[in-house]
Amino acid sequence: xxxxxxxxxxxxxxxxxxxxxxxxxxxxxxxxxxxxxxxxxxxxxxxxxxxxxxxxxxxxxxxxxxxxxxxxxxxxxxxxxxxxxxxxxxxxxxxxxxxxxxxxxxxxxxxxxxxxxxxxxxxxxxxxxxxxxxxxxxxxxxxxxxxxxxxxxxxxxxxxxxxxxxxxxxxxxxxxxxxxxxxxxxxxxxxxxxxxxxxxxxxxxxxxxxxxxxxxxxxxxxxxxxxxxxxxxxxxxxxxxxxxxxxxxxxxxxxxxxxxxxxxxxxxxxxxxx
Amino acid sequence: xxxxxxxxxxxxxxxxxxxxxxxxxxxxxxxxxxxxxxxxxxxxxxxxxxxxxxxxxxxxxxxxxxxxxxxxxxxxxxxxxxxxxxxxxxxxxxxxxxxxxxxxxxxxxxxxxxxxxxxxxxxxxxxxxxxxxxxxxxxxxxxxxxxxxxxxxxxxxxxxxxxxxxxxxxxxxxxxxxxxxxxxxxxxxxxxxxxxxxxxxxxxxxxxxxxxxxxxxxxxxxxxxxxxxxxxxxxxxxxxxxxxxxxxxxxxxxxxxxxxxxxxxxxxxxxxxxxxxxxxxxxxxxxxxxxxxxxxxxxxxxxxxxxxxxxxxxxxxxxxxxxxxxxxxxxxxxxxxxxxxxxxxxxx
Numbered sequence: 001x002x003x004x005x006x007x008x009x010x011x012x013x014x015x016x017x018x019x020x021x022x023x024x025x026x027x028x029x030x031x032x033x034x035x036x037x038x039x040x041x042x043x044x045x046x047x048x049x050x051x052x053x054x055x056x057x058x059x060x061x062x063x064x065x066x067x068x069x070x071x072x073x074x075x076x077x078x079x080x081x082x083x084x085x086x087x088x089x090x091x092x093x094x095x096x097x098x099x100x101x102x103x104x105x106x107x108x109x110x111x112x113x114x115x116x117x118x119x120x121x122x123x124x125x126x127x128x129x130x131x132x133x134x135x136x137x138x139x140x141x142x143x144x145x146x147x148x149x150x151x152x153x154x155x156x157x158x159x160x161x162x163x164x165x166x167x168x169x170x171x172x173x174x175x176x177x178x179x180x181x182x183x184x185x186x187x188x189x190x191x192x193x194x195x196x197x198x199x200x201x202x203x204x205x206x207x208x209x210x211x212x213x214x215x216x217x218x219x220x221x222x223x224x225x226x227x228x229x230x231x232x233x234x235x236x237x238x239x240x241x242x243x244x245x246x247x248x249x250x251x252x253x254x255x256x257x258x259x260x261x262x263x264x265x266x267x268x269x270x271x272x273x274x
Numbered sequence: 275x276x277x278x279x280x281x282x283x284x285x286x287x288x289x290x291x292x293x294x295x296x297x298x299x300x301x302x303x304x305x306x307x308x309x310x311x312x313x314x315x316x317x318x319x320x321x322x323x324x325x326x327x328x329x330x331x332x333x334x335x336x337x338x339x340x341x342x343x344x345x346x347x348x349x350x351x352x353x354x355x356x357x358x359x360x361x362x363x364x365x366x367x368x369x370x371x372x373x374x375x376x377x378x379x380x381x382x383x384x385x386x387x388x389x390x391x392x393x394x395x396x397x398x399x400x401x402x403x404x405x406x407x408x409x410x411x412x413x414x415x416x417x418x419x420x421x422x423x424x425x426x427x428x429x430x431x432x433x434x435x436x437x438x439x440x441x442x443x444x445x446x447x448x449x450x451x452x453x454x455x456x457x458x459x460x461x462x463x464x465x466x467x468x469x470x471x472x473x474x475x476x477x478x479x480x481x482x483x484x485x486x487x488x489x490x491x492x493x494x495x496x497x498x499x500x501x502x503x504x505x506x507x508x509x510x511x512x513x514x515x516x517x518x519x520x521x522x523x524x525x526x527x528x529x530x531x532x533x534x535x536x537x538x539x540x541x542x543x544x545x546x547x548x549x550x551x552x553x554x555x556x557x558x559x560x561x562x563x564x565x566x567x568x569x570x571x572x573x574x575x576x577x578x579x580x581x582x583x584x585x586x587x588x589x590x591x592x593x594x595x596x597x598x599x600x601x602x603x604x605x606x607x608x609x610x611x612x613x614x615x616x617x618x619x620x621x622x
Contacts (some may be wrong), residue, residue, distance in 0.1 A: 036401035042388070048389045113385030117446075120347045120381075122374030262546040272350055 033123045037131025038138065041105065044116070045139060046177050053094060057091065057147060062147050064087045070154070077159035081151075082241045085168050091233070094175060095208055099200025102140055102183030103193040105132040106268070111191045125268040136180040144172045164243040171240030174253040175232055179204050181257035181264075188264040208232060298363065300391045301346065301356045301486040302452055305357040308341055308350065309326045314508060315341050318357070321513050326481040330495035331488040332597060333505040339488045342505070343456050346486070347379045354379045375403065378447030382458040384439045388432025391443055395431055396449060403450045417445035420475065436463040444472065450599060455479065457487040459495060473498050486614055492593040502593075506601040523591045526599075527570060529562040532585035533576065543579070558584075 004270075045051040065087065069080045084090065108113040108130075118128060151160055186199035211231030214224045228234045233251050276336040308316040316338045333339050345359055348370040352359055359366045362376040387395065393414060400410035418424045420539040421441040428436060431442065440463055460476065461469035469491075476593035477498050479496055489579040491494050495502060502519060504608055514522065532541060540560065541553045547565040562568065569586060576583040 012349060033402060036398060039401070040390070040398045043394065044387055044389050113383065114387060116344070116349055116381055118402070119349045119383055120379040121399070122348070122371040122376060200354060204615065
């Protein structure tokens with residue numbers, strides 16, 4: 001007898017698109033349920049003041065830093081872009097915002113009991129995780145898109161390389177996928193949103209600081225290349241802000257994000273037996 | 275309709291059929307076990323609910339009612355093993371999603387997303403349940419009307435009273451026109467008027483929908499349910515049809531007499547009447563326990579003996595007393611051995 005949750009995600013509704021299927025409970029995924037969950041998540045975010053406050057703070061920080069870099073770098077736009085998307089405020093937002101967006105996603109549902117209600121509709125664990133991730137990733141993307149008008153404004157004087165902007169946003173989408181997936185995983189491990197946020201930030205910091213391990217090795221050592229390959233700081237400094245989209249980096253980010261989401265599904269499955 | 279009472283053979287391996295008309299039961303639970311870690315919360319639980327019937331699921335706190343209901347709604351899986359849980363003809367292990375589509379579930383305390391409005395919540399639930407947009411709109415209108423939520427449909431769930439939230443939960447459970455409704459304490463937190471409305475609503479579903487409802491309000495169960503399943507310590511202690519428990523209550527009733535001028539051996543003479551099992555006397559007041567109706571015999575005896583019969587009052591047993599009796603007799607200890615009352619066929 002399989003030790004699997006009863007009946008998670010078997011037998012599709014007519015006309016539904018099946019993205020993945022297996023005999024394993026909680027693995028079969030249809031589009032309908034993740035979309036419904038993501039839609040509800042975004043609705044909840046925007047009917048409460050949370051989204052507005054986060055957007056306001058996000059734009060304020062970006063506006064202030066953009067102004068600062070413009071003045072400090074005499075309006076040299078390529079340098080401004082590199083600083084704007086590679087400085088301390090940028091990494092602060094990159095690492096802190098996704099766990100704050102995702103901290104309530106699963107933890108709050110479980111704490112409030114709405115998770116049980118959600119599962120009673122036949123929503124599989126993978127579908128729930130997919131919906132939560134989709135909502136968080138969309139909101140994260142929206143946050144970064146809100147910065148675009150600043151760049152459009154700066155381009156009135158000329159000098160913005162839109163190819164670089166495209167690669168920057170590709171980097172933001174990819175790293176955003178990774179950080180929000182880690183945030184969803186953290187949220188699936190606890191019923192306390194605050195603990196989920198702390199776990200998410202800690203995990204994101206660990207990913208961020210991986211490049212620091214290079215100090216343990218002599219210059220030119222092979223290991224340093226490994227750490228560079230894994231380091232988001234390196235990817236933004238050498239690829240995305242230079243107009244380069246490295247497929248290996250894309251695979252690394254998306255692969256790690258999928259792995260984190262898979263672990264989140266497993267965390268939910270485990271809940272049924274405890 | 276016998277709800278398992280009188281079945282001598284255990285259910286193991288046999289598909290129980292309870293409908294008097296030969297219909298298969300809509301809810302079939304056969305030798306269901308469930309453990310959390312080392313704690314065994316359900317022990318070979320077996321019961322059935324025939325189509326269109328309303329079953330009351332009774333038991334003290336921690337008896338395993340909610341766990342059973344969660345398994346029936348596929349929220350929790352049963353332990354692996356020979357046990358079987360079939361809802362609407364579908365095994366919950368094999369056809370969980372299809373089972374979900376056929377079951378409406380109201381949890382004990384209706385959890386909500388406080389920021390959503392009532393209509394938004396129902397629309398969200400309709401999407402999750404896979405209702406097409408047009409049918410969803412029609413059904414939302416129907417259940418808002420049915421559950422008396424029309425006036426609050428644009429209000430946020432967070433500002434609604436507990437009673438209204440419970441109604442929203444019921445509306446949600448009814449949304450997809452399920453074959454089976456599983457209601458965990460549906461009137462919990464409602465005022466008497468609201469509770470009566472909900473009971474009326476549930477009673478109105480008889481014949482159309484099969485309902486399993488848990489409740490601590492035994493009067494409610496008595497009013498609404500066609501059969502009862504009593505569970506204690508994870509073991510089914512009794513399964514009774516309405517006829518069965520009515521008969522049992524009648525048999526368990528007592529007769530109170532107020533006799534004046536009766537001699538000292540009145541207890542002995544009353545005990546000599548056919549069917550009388552016990553007589554408790556306190557001065558002029560005598561209480562008779564009998565396995566049949568002895569009112570006429572008592573009256574005749576009083577007339578023959580010249581006693582002044584001032585009062586002859588039947589005191590029927592209540593479902594509460596029956597519940598307490600069954601639970602105290604059937605609840606197993608902490609050991610892993612199932613209580614004898616828990617075996618199907620040995621109940622009541």
